[in-house]
Amino acid sequence: MTTVAFLGLGVMGYPMAGFLARAGHSVRVYNRTASRAEQWVGDYPGTVCATPAEAARGAELVFACVGNDHDLREVVTGDSGAFAGMSPGSLFVDHTTASADVARELAEKAREQGTGFLDAPVSGGQAGAENGVLTVMVGGEKGDYERARPFIECYARAVSLLGPVGSGQLCKMVNQVCIAGVVQGLAEGLHFARAAGLDAEQVVEVISKGAAQSWQMENRYKTMLAGEYEHGFAVDWMRKDLAIVLDEAQRNGALLPVTALVDQFYSEVQALGGGRWDTSSLFARLMNVRSFD
Template identity: 85%
Template sequence: MATVAFLGLGVMGYPMAGFLARAGHTVRIYNRTASRAEQWLQDYTGEAFATPAAAASGAEIVFACVGNDNDLREVVAGEQGAFAGMASGSLFVDHTTASADVARELAALGRDKGIGFLDAPVSGGQAGAENGALTVMVGGDEPDYQRALPLIDCYARAVNLLGPVGSGQLCKMVNQICIAGVVQGLAEGLHFARAAGLDAEQVIGVISKGAAQSWQMENRYKTMLAGEYEHGFAVDWMRKDLAIVLNEAQRNGALLPVTALVDQFYSEVQALGGSRWDTSSLFARLMNVRSFD
């Protein structure tokens, strides 16, 4: 059993840290909103601290799952950041979906302090976190990966090392590119089925057994048809991720016309008041498309 810290108890971090505690590890937690940490302590065994540095002090491995690049820099490299409390020989594992640049930046800072670093963004959404069934994409050195793997396995169903630091974030970008295109295709298909006078549920029952099948189709078509968009990753978060993707594409020369278009569509969902709707709300945009003519 290890002594670990977990920084960030949002919809993903809260259950992830919980799985570490349930596995018997000693978990030291930090959350910017203290009441969230107090709530976590009612559900799990651990200890809360007032700063990332205090939580990280004495931890062999420090995990984080926060909002964006700036949030990550604050909890890692700030005056009271995790690196200020971590000892040489410890390891930092970042589950935030952030840029590859910030991963490399913080890894270099950690290296100067004798601290290992893995960028390890996750996929699977809130349900995946709550069920311990996340997919984790890792960038970093093999020894650090092997050291962290038994703990990551507490909340993951698939974990892969993709290459050096930054590779995990780049893989997560591929994940978001694919999701954006699939959800838009599903939304258009359902919209077309309705416009054509077909029973959309019956259509899905047929095509989901063939080449059109996808996770999004299996898990989202019913809620999309019902106009329910409270079941997963929020539009605001997706747009944050797609901004990272499109910035990286400008740098590496990748052509992402569909991704850029879907990002624009999500901005229209935000204009509908859907900032906190899940990503399947692209269907809502099509149902209200005349307002954008």
């Protein structure tokens, strides 16, 4: 049994921490909304802590999965932050989708106090977290990666070291770029099928057997056609991720015209009141396109 801490019990962190507990580890949890942490210890064996520092004190590994750069700094730094409670030789593993800059910044602070740091954003959504089949993209030192990998594999089916600190976040940015383009293409395809008088479900059944097949097509086309979006990865979070992507592209010179356009489309979905809708709601925008003429 290893003592670990998990900071952030949202739709992703809640089941991820649960898999660590089920694997037999002694899990100490912190969540900004304390009632959520109390709910977690009702479902899994573990200990609720009042601050990130308290959760991290005595833990060999500290995991975090929070909202953004600001949230991450809030749970890591300061007198009550995780770094204040971590001992030399312990390891911080960040599953937040954040900027590569904040990963490098916090890794440097960790190095100064003798602790390790990995940026390890995840892909697979809420369903992937609940089923323990996430994909994890890691940046950091190889030794730290090998130390963390058996723990990460409690809730992941694929985990890879991409390079130095920041590489995991950069890889996640690529992931979001590809998803944005695929979802928009699927939305336009379904929209075109309906406009052409075709049975859209039958069309997907045919083309999904060929080169057009994608995870988004297989898992989202039925709910898109039904106009159901109260599930999955929220538009608000996708826009947060795409803002990180576009900011990074400004620095590295990458040309992302489609990504920038899809980000604009997602802003229109937000204007429809769909900030918490699944990212597949790009189809809803096409059904309401006259609202933006």
